[in-house]
Amino acid sequence: MPLSALTLSSLPATIQTPTYDRTAHAPGVVHLGLGAFHRAHQAMVFDQLLTRGDTRWGIHGVGMTRPDLVNQLRAQDGLYAVRIADAQGVKWQVLGALWRTNVAATERDAVVQAIAAPATRWVTLTVTEKGYTQALGQLLLDGLRLRQQAGLPGITVASCDNLQGNGHKLQALVKAQISSNDTTPQDAQLLRWLDALCAFPCSMVDRIVPAATPEVMAAAQEALGVQDNCALSTEGFWEWVIEDRFADPSDAAVLQSAGVRVTGDVxxxxxxxxxxxxxxxxxxxxxxxxxxxxxxxxxxxxxxxxxxxxxxxxxxxxxxxxxxxxxxxxxxxxxxxxxxxxxxxxxxxxxxxxxxxxxxxxxxxxxxxxxxxxxxxxxxxxxxxxxxxxxxxxxxxxxxxxxxxxxxxxxxxxxxxxxxxxxxxxxxxxxxxxxxxxxxxxxxxxxxxxxxxxxxxxxxxxxxxxxxxxxx
CATH class of the missing domain: 1.10.1040.10 (N-(1-d-carboxylethyl)-l-norvaline Dehydrogenase; domain 2)
Structure with a gap:
């Protein structure tokens, strides 16, 4: 029997599971690069905020190219378990912060619409160092342009990849997709909107998250009593350092309350x-x-x-x-x-x-x-x-x-x-x-x-x- 919304109540009492309503609200975060790292790092921060009753942090997760993981997560209603193991001991937690999923390569318009959705407040990225391409910049720009045209607020777009000055690089990549040679009045207006209302903070993320293995899936089955094809294992240590630069400045205190370090010196x-x-x-x-x-x-x-x-x-x-x-x-x-x-x-x-x-x-x-x-x-x-x-x-x-x-x-x-x-x-x-x-x-x-x-x-x-x- 697989892990799903239906089997969640059958898990052992020792397993931490989502206590919040996963269906009543639209996601507030679009995440690009739905790999193991995000699911055992930022998603756990957002899960913590959701558990406290802040419903703005549900995730619309986007796999960039391959549908395999997205299909597996969809089959499990976006639920998956994480083993947190180190010298202090071993515990399992089922994450519920992932509410919707898409694959950018085959469902691009759905991703653009997600970025432009009224409920979206953040876009986060873990697309690896090689993922910072013109296609990525255009994907983000298309979503941001729709927001601006609809008169919606700006958002925070946070790179979480191992690139120095990652926020600056991402902002430059997005703006580079607007032609500098033949800029229309609409393009100029979009640039002003990006500069005034959107934030591209630099950030550093740190946690060791290996790729999923059969050993971890077998351990998950033993601990949960159900099959989890998306289970992960990680360490107790985690760190997220992010620049104090947000479209909504009040997000700084919210993130700090969950253990994120907000600073001017990333x-x-x-x-x-x-x-x-x-x-x-x-x-x-x-x-x-x-x-x-x-x-x-x-x-x-x-x-x-x-x-x-x-x-x-x-x-x-x-x-x-x-x-x-x-x-x-x-x-x-x-x-x-x-x-x-x-x-x-x-x-x-x-x-x-x-x-x-x-x-x-x-x-x-x-x-x-x-x-x-x-x-x-x-x-x-x-x-x-x-x-x-x-x-x-x-x-x-x-x-x-x-x-x-x-x-x-x-x-x-x-x-x-x-x-x-x-x-x-x-x-x-x-x-x-x-x-x-x-x-x-x-x-x-x-x-x-x-x-x-x-x-x-x-x-x-x-x-x-x-x-x-x-x-x-």
Missing amino acids: HSYEEAKLRMLNGSHSAMALMGAVTGRPFIASCIGVDHIRTFVHQLMGREVAPHLSRSDWAEYRDALIARFGNPYLKHSVHQIATDSSQKIPQRWPPSVLGQIAQGASFEHHALAAAVFVRYTLGVDENGQPYALNDPQADSLMALGAAQRTEPAACVRALLSREDLWGTTLPHNTAWLARVTHWHQHILQHGVDAAIQQLLAQEA
Whole structure:
């Protein structure tokens, strides 16, 4: 028997379930990018607000391309369970904040109409780094234009993706869809309306949410007594830092009451998360993929990898952060990475590495270079990335590169067997990966080449141990 509105009352009393009416009100939030992360992060914040009786936070969830998840959620009346598990224990919660669903690729007009609906107050986005396309900007603009034409209030449009200045990038993307060469009076009016009445706050979100697995679904069945094809597992820790910039200024106090940090300084939290959590995640994911370790927990559980990550964050990332409590943040991250309940696949995290690495590694490397300090940990991580493009691990097991640049990366990777130094040079010369400065730094090239040779000859683990010995 599946989880649904009909079976909700049959769940064990120990399971927290929605107590609010899910049918009497229209959704107030349109969310683009209905993946695991949103459903175990922002949706849980909105669920908390709904539970308190604030009916404005129901979600109209939008899958961007694939209908699979949307169809599964529809079959369960938008209900799904989340396992929250860490050293403090394990608990299950059924979320009910998801009231309506659509797929943007096949139901675009319904999504535009949802953005333009009178009840809509917010649009939130988790579309990944590669999702910030002209098509996304046009989708948002079409919905916002309808609002403006109908004389409706402006809304808050909040990016929750791992992009620095994500609110600024999103606002620029939307406005760029209005032609600057042949702007009509209506376009000019729309631009004035966007600037005056809509808000695009920057934000930083932090919670480890692995993709759903059969193990989690089996655990959900045991805990709930019903089948849940959309169940998720996450950690107890969560953080949402958002800029104090809202279409309705009173939303700041509402979000703060639910544990969200509203601030004028998102940047310090944003850069710490991108470079410490996400930067370490990318390094470990690539190491795990190449060495055949399947999960982040199985990487951080190895002494030399844990020491490497600790030193990467403390020695090469922290000196260039403005977040003052970085040491506590680093230590908390090490503990979080080791959570045995989070089967966070290294290949999931290594997905789209060409889009992620430019945000995560180069700022720290350039900071170290400017100070004349060591960047060996990042150089080794970059060498592992080069080795990763081979598409086969050290045990001879092949894996797929799930990346927008997969073809060009694999073409470079193939050259490693015969011309490894040329392969490193070619990959490090790419400004889309490393920016405009690093590709011309000979010391950086030399150290990545050194560690790449060491990895090809002796393996990733031996290279890490060699680095730790020389940095001791």
